Amino acid sequence: MAMPGRGGIITCNIENVDTLYASYLPFVVNGAMFIPSDRPQKLGDEVFVAVTLPGSSERMPLNGKVVWVNHKSQSGRPAGFAIQFGKDAVGLNVKNEVERLLAGKIDSPQATYTM
Numbered sequence: 001m002a003m004p005g006r007g008g009i010i011t012c013n014i015e016n017v018d019t020l021y022a023s024y025l026p027f028v029v030n031g032a033m034f035i036p037s038d039r040p041q042k043l044g045d046e047v048f049v050a051v052t053l054p055g056s057s058e059r060m061p062l063n064g065k066v067v068w069v070n071h072k073s074q075s076g077r078p079a080g081f082a083i084q085f086g087k088d089a090v091g092l093n094v095k096n097e098v099e100r101l102l103a104g105k106i107d108s109p110q111a112t113y114t115m
Contacts (some may be wrong), residue, residue, distance in 0.1 A: 010035060012058065013052045017056075021105055024098055025068065025082050031095040032067050036080040042065045047058055047083050053097060060094050 008038040012035045014020045025032035035049055050059040068082035085091035 010037060010039065010047065010049045011052075012036070012049055014054055016054050017101055017105070021102055024102060026099075027080070028084055028086055029069055029087045030091060031098065032064075032082040032084045033062065033071075033098070034068065034080055034082040036078040038079055041069055041081040042090065043067065043069060045081075047081070049083055051094065054101060060097070061090055062094055064091065080086070 014023060015106075021057050023034040025034065033049075033051060035051075038085050043066055044054060047064065049062045049065055051062050062083055062085065064083045066081045067084045070077050070079050070081070072079050085095045
């Protein structure tokens with residue numbers, strides 16, 4: 001669950017691979033991550049999120065553009081937004097780590113938070 005941290009930084013702790021799968025948007029150019037949040041965001045907003053992935057205690061910085069918004073919880077999908085990974089080394093590092101954790105699962109028919 002995402003929560004505002006100090007200075008407006010949003011933190012998101014993804015506890016397990018199933019939640020990571022539901023949060024990842026592989027169909028977005030460079031990939032994107034859904035962040036459950038009640039904080040209102042608009043498409044195109046620039047957002048900074050510190051993400052902790054399953055099996056890690058390290059917070060990975062994500063700075064990017066909002067590319068998806070669920071305004072309120074519906075159809076079992078939480079309210080929140082997705083942030084597109086940047087083309088920089090940090091964004092590429094997060095994308096590579098997410099895809100490593102999801103190896104063999106990305107094409108699963110399991111429902112996600114966005115589709």
